Amino acid sequence: MTTEKTVVLYPALGVGHLNPMVQLAKAFLRRGVAVTIAVVDPPGKDPVLEAAVARLAVAxxxxxxxxxxxxxxxxxxxxAMRILAELRLASPVLREFLxxxxxxxxxxxxxxxxDALDVGADLAIPTYMFFPSAAADLAIYLQVPGCCRAAPSSFGDMGETPLRFSGVPPVRALDMPDTMVDRESELCRTRLQQLARMPEARGVLVNSFEELEPRALKALRDGLCVPAGRSTPQIYCVGPLVDGGVSASGESGERHACLEWLDMQPKQSVVFLCFGSGGVFSAAQLRETARGLEESGHRFLWTVRSPREERNKFAEPDPEAFLPDGFLQRTSDRGLVLKNWAPQAEVVQHEAVGAFVTHCGWNSALEAIMAGVPMICWPLYAEQRLNKVHLVEEMNIGVAVEGYEEELVKGREVEAKVRLVMESEEGKKLRDRVAMAQEMATHAVKEGGSSDVAFYAFLKHLEVSKLDNTKAG
Structure with a gap:
């Protein structure tokens, strides 16, 4: 664009929301748009978020x-209620800043x-929503208020009952996000109010791409996801917005040791297990996972945190204390256990990685797609169970572990799914399909690709919005 624009990005709390917003900011900067990220700063900071903000300022x-x-x-x-309360408290501060x-x-x-919709309206600033998850999630979320009212009971009481939404496969009630399971709760009521207001945005930037989710996007654009009489905002698929993974260097400038270890492994031979910033398991689950990995016979790279029973999930874990006796020694020739953190984007892109056991956070799913790595889906919370439905049943680029919705995924199930992806004909088909998705994603973000075109369409819409606001003023 010929004239420089200034855009303020306003992420929710949590690294999972900050990271894609940072990638969106980089996309704006590449197109000559000045960017400010306004980050809510509550008392008692999340140390992971605080560290991410500090790295951002330097990088x-x-x-x-x-x-x-x-x-x-x-x-x-x-x-979640505390997070929503903190975001409400931030509105006056955001308004003053803007x-x-x-x-x-x-x-x-x-x-x-x-609540930023009200701030933007007060200041006559064109206000858009960034949806950092799948377009299929957006299609569901817009339909949830009506579905929730029509349901015979709360989703949490409906178990395996399939819910029907336009644009997506049937979704079991138990796979709905945690915030929506009890319609009598304050949390659910608050979220339903938020979802009902989403169509008020002038447009929605979605962290996905046209070729990945054609059915959901058609339903959105055909107006099938909003109540009668309401219109769907313009949808701009501008993804995948993911960490490019160009450097996993620490402060010393050296590559992470796990990448050196991967360099020594055969191509597509390693199963990578990583569950995001909130992925904490019980000690019993960690032991079962270890047994499954050991019995599978495959190479693995596994990021572990201290068991859920321990208070501080950010403390340095001691794997010897909670993994099966002798596990680390018996698997030392083919496995590597990392404590707390791994450079996920770089690991997934490494040619030695042949499968990714993931919690199905959308950032992680997009990184796997961009790397062409099939997924073993193990959703934990939030919208991750919905993402599992899309990845497994709609896109066919992952398989789900059985029992994730219960207390314990058995070691034999971990072994079975690892073997399926790494050894079977079905696993080969998964790999072929995700390779096709990788090719489409790579093309989408190139100059002239669908996401690049959508981004410029959004910037053009900004010009029209600004003119409309000027006339209104």
Missing amino acids: CPSMTVRLLPIPPACADSHG ASLPAVDALVFDMFCI
């Missing part, structure tokens, strides 16, 4: 990062930051 000096300090939320609120800027061409808010 991307061309990107302005502004912290928005907020007062403490109600002491009685916990978990009002202090000389010019803002657009405010782009995360899907959890719905």
Whole structure:
């Protein structure tokens, strides 16, 4: 574009929401758009988020990062309700910040930051939503308020009952996001109010690409996902927005040791297990997973945290204390256990990796697609169970472990799914399909690809929105 624009990005709390917003910021910068990321800064910071913000300031000096300090939320609120309360408290601070800027061409808010719609309206700033998950999730979310009202009971009481949504395969009630399972809860009521307001955004930037989700996108654009009388905002698929994985260097500038280990493994021979920033298991589950890996006979790279029973999930774990006796010694010639963290983007892209056992966070799923690696899906919380449905039943680029919705996935199930992906004809077909998805994703983000074209269409829409606001003023 010929004139420089200024966009403020407003992520929700949590690394899983900050990271894709950072990738979106980089996409804006590459197109000559000035970017500020406004990050909510509550008391008692999440150390993982705090570290991510610190790294961002150093790694991307061309990107302005502004912290928005907020007062403490109600002491009685916990978990997701606390996050939503903190985001509400941030609205006046966001408004004051935006009002202090000389010019803002657009405010782009995360899907959890719905109150930003009111801030944008007050200041006459064109306001758009960034949806960091699958377009199929967006299609479902827009239909959930009506589905929830029509359901005979809360989703949490409906178990295996299939729910029908336009644009996606049937979804079992037990696979709906945690925030929506009890319609009588304050959390569910709050989320339903937020979902009902999503169509108020001037447009939606989705972290996906046209070729990956044609059915969901058609349903969205045909108006099948919003109530009668309402219109669907313009949808812009601008993904995959993922970490390019160009460097896994630490402060010393050296590659992570696990990448050196992968260099010594045969091509597509390693099963990589990594479950995101919130992936914490019981000690019993960690032991079962270890048994399954050992019995499979395959090479593995496994990121582990201390068991759920221990208070501080960020503490340095001691695998000897909670894995089966002798496991590390018996598998030392073909396995590597990492403590707490791995450079996931770089690992998934390594040619030695042949399968990815993942919690199905959308960032992780896109990284696997961009690397052409089939997935063994083990969803844990939030919208991850929905993503499992899309990856396994719609896209056919992953398989799910049985028993993830129960207390324990057995070691024999871990072994069976590892063998399926790494050894069987079905596994070969999975690999072929994800290779096709990889090729489509690579093309989508290139100049002239579907996501590149969508991004420029969005920037053109900004010009029209700004003109409309000027006339209204």
